[in-house]
Amino acid sequence: MKILTGIILIFLLYILIEIHWETHHFVITRYEVKSKKLPKEMKAKKIVFLSDFHNQNYGEKSIKLVEAIRKEQPDLILIGGDMLVGNSKIPYENALDFVKQLPKIAPVYYANGNHEQRMHEKPEIYGDLYWKYKQELESEGVVFLMNDTILFGEEKIRLSGMELPQKCYRKLKNTELELSEIEERIGKGKEGFTILMAHHPGYAKQYWRWGADLVLSGHLHGGVVRLPLLGAAISPQYHLFPRYSGDYYKEGEKGIIVSRGLGMHTIKIRLWNPAEMVVFTLQGE
DSSP: OHHHHHHHHHHHHHHHHHHHHHTTOEEEEEEEEEETTSOTTSOOEEEEEEOOOTTOOSSGGGHHHHHHHHHHOOSEEEEOSOSSOSOTTSOOHHHHHHHTTGGGTSOEEEOOOHHHHHHHHOHHHHTTHHHHHHHHHHHTTOEEOSSEEEEETTTTEEEEEEOOOGGGGOTTOOOOOOHHHHHHHHOSOOSSOEEEEESOGGGHHHHHHHTOSEEEEOOSGGGSBEETTTEEOBOTTOOBSOSSSSSEEEETTEEEEEOOOSOOSSSOOOBSOOEEEEEEEEEEO
16 A cells, blocks of 8 residues: 555656646647648748747746747747737736747737737727737737738748637537638638638638638647547637647648647646647648
């Protein structure tokens, strides 16, 4: 019995140490994205993708994360939302101080997550907090894609950022997203390689149907805890074992990269699921 008790105590100590490490450090996850829609002779573009920072802090003004991004020498920095916490009682300075440094490294495009979205959609609760945050970042060169599209590179790659209907974030419910609802926000899909930043990965098939070749999402925080063989344990909406939780998933020529996020908010735990900065190369095939 004493041996069993000792083993349990050692395991619990390991769990506590692992949680502490994972909630204070990040890793860099790398992917290669290739597409026949892009010319073979195209020079590979290096892109940093960040999501779900939630006012985390990696050193003063998150200098450790900033320097990790700078070292990558990216062509583009994409932000997939939830950099702050949508709560009027929680200051957003950590997110602001971090993001405003990024345009000095590479062009930055920012698509809102559900936290930013609810702040600007509900001024009766949040006042003008979101607009102040947005204005400060725009003054530093950050470009927000609020249901908008830009073209970048000689290849005229389409980059769209979409805000989902708030119903898509309801807890304990599986809500459908219609193709018409996507088109109402960002128009019909068009020819040419298209990247779509849409915060919730649960609608990957609908994004692909719309016309996205590569989707960038976050939201699920990697499932909080990742279990051997089973993967992500739970989503922020309390769905068990969400499918697209933290990896690069492909179906034919389409794909979705889901960031496990850089921070936490409601459930302040990470286990076997370290925070991550995603770096991927984009090239022709």
